[in-house]
Amino acid sequence: MRRPRHRVRSPKELAEAYFHEELSPAERERLTSSLREDAGLVRRFAEVARDEIMLFELHRAAEGAFDRASQGVETPCWATRRQGRRRSGLVLWAATVAACVLVGLVGFRLGGAAARERRGEAFPVPWAGRSSPSVPSGSQVSRCDSCSDGGRT
Amino acid sequence: MDSDELLRLFFAERPALEAYLLAATRDYHLTEDLLQEVAIVLVRKAEEYDTSRPFGPWARGIARRELASYLRARADEAAVLDPETLEVCAPAFETVWLGEHTEARKAALAECVETVSDGGRKVLELRYHERLSCPEIARALGRTVQAVYGILKRVKNALRECVEARLGEARP
Numbered sequence: 001m002r003r004p005r006h007r008v009r010s011p012k013e014l015a016e017a018y019f020h021e022e023l024s025p026a027e028r029e030r031l032t033s034s035l036r037e038d039a040g041l042v043r044r045f046a047e048v049a050r051d052e053i054m055l056f057e058l059h060r061a062a063e064g065a066f067d068r069a070s071q072g073v074e075t076p077c078w079a080t081r082r083q084g085r086r087r088s089g090l091v092l093w094a095a096t097v098a099a100c101v102l103v104g105l106v107g108f109r110l111g112g113a114a115a116r117e118r119r120g121e122a123f124p125v126p127w128a129g130r131s132s133p134s135v136p137s138g139s140q141v142s143r144c145d146s147c148s149d150g151g152r153t
Numbered sequence: 154m155d156s157d158e159l160l161r162l163f164f165a166e167r168p169a170l171e172a173y174l175l176a177a178t179r180d181y182h183l184t185e186d187l188l189q190e191v192a193i194v195l196v197r198k199a200e201e202y203d204t205s206r207p208f209g210p211w212a213r214g215i216a217r218r219e220l221a222s223y224l225r226a227r228a229d230e231a232a233v234l235d236p237e238t239l240e241v242c243a244p245a246f247e248t249v250w251l252g253e254h255t256e257a258r259k260a261a262l263a264e265c266v267e268t269v270s271d272g273g274r275k276v277l278e279l280r281y282h283e284r285l286s287c288p289e290i291a292r293a294l295g296r297t298v299q300a301v302y303g304i305l306k307r308v309k310n311a312l313r314e315c316v317e318a319r320l321g322e323a324r325p
Contacts, residue, residue, distance in 0.1 A: 018233070019179055020280065020287055020305050032238050046245035049172040051313065054262055056181045059281040 011038065015045040019052045159199045162208040163192060168255075169209060170216050172246040177220050177239055182284060187223060191216045213243055257323060258316060265315035273308040276301060 009017070011034035014027055023031065034041050170191060174184040194215050202211055217236065234242075269277060279290045287305070291298045 016309070017302070017306065019175070021302050022287075023233070028233060032234060035234075035238050036241055042242050042245045043249070045176075045242060046172060046249040049176050049246060050168070050249050051262075051309070053168065053171055053175060053181075054259055055277070055281045055312075056284075058259065058263055058266065059278070062282070 011035075011041050012044060015041055016048055018045070019048060154199050154202055154204055156196060156199060159195060159202070163195055163212065166209050166212050166247075168250040169243070169247040170212060172250075173213060173239060173243055174216060174220060176234055176242060176246070177236075179233055183223075187216070187219055190219045194219065209243075209247055254320070257320060261316045261319040261323075262312065264319065265312050268315060269308055269311065273304060273311075276304045277308060280305065 009027065011031055014023060014031040015035075017023065018031065035045060167188070171184060171188060174187050174191075175181060178184055178187070191212065195212060198215070202208070217239075221236075266274070266277065275294070276290060279285045279293060280287075285293065287301045288298050290296075291301045294301070
């Protein structure tokens with residue numbers, strides 16, 4: 001709603017607009033001189049100031065209630081929860097990775113063993129494919145004297 | 154005068170001082186800051202207070218000096234109303250709070266704000282909660298400043314009528 005530029009506002013209108021509008025220097029001057037002469041206008045101006053303060057207080061009270069609620073219950077709670085979530089997320093991630101590696105290794109070994117079993121191969125031993133365990137050259141191998149074949153097999 | 158008595162007098166006078174400072178600055182944030190300064194000076198000068206004289210004018214004198222020192226420091230922000238006019242208004246700032254059922258008025262206002270349309274509520278929140286100026290509200294809403302002036306005027310008039318009606322109903 002555009003205010004017509006030519007319309008001269010009454011002192012009462014100026015008093016009511018004073019707290020939120022930018023008055024022109026001429027309007028300010030007219031309000032000032034009217035306030036000095038008109039006790040009724042002064043009363044109205046004081047009421048406008050009171051209503052203005054009450055509106056600010058009302059909204060501040062609402063803001064205070066919101067802050068109290070957020071400080072007393074929500075903020076620390078969700079801050080803690082968020083930290084907790086972050087920490088448990090890391091633990092979960094590490095545990096998942098470890099579990100995947102473990103399952104992968106076991107699956108690989110079991111799969112390999114099953115395949116060898118199907119092919120009729122012996123259970124894999126580290127020296128599988130060789131004729132006998134490798135013995136480092138020059139090392140002493142004790143004979144099994146109690147064995148029937150003298151420990152040859 | 155002991156500090157308890159001084160604080161009791163200060164809190165009784167506070168609304169009138171607040172209105173005085175708001176009329177001088179038109180800035181609620183600044184008004185709050187100045188009011189705190191006034192409270193500090195009042196406590197510091199408690200010994201100087203002549204208890205045979207009314208507290209209001211003495212406290213207002215301190216508020217006026219705090220205001221003047223602020224305005225000197227911020228020469229770019231002139232008070233809109235001159236000190237003489239503010240002095241003319243000062244007794245009325247007191248009387249509108251005295252003899253007034255302040256709590257009943259606040260309760261009525263809180264109820265009346267609930268009845269304001271969504272558009273009006275948005276402007277009220279930006280003005281009194283976010284403490285934006287009308288040009289800032291206009292930018293935020295994509296409206297003209299004159300449109301925001303018009304909305305505020307209508308909403309305030311509606312609130313005043315609503316509050317008076319509710320207080321009228323409550324009166325015997």
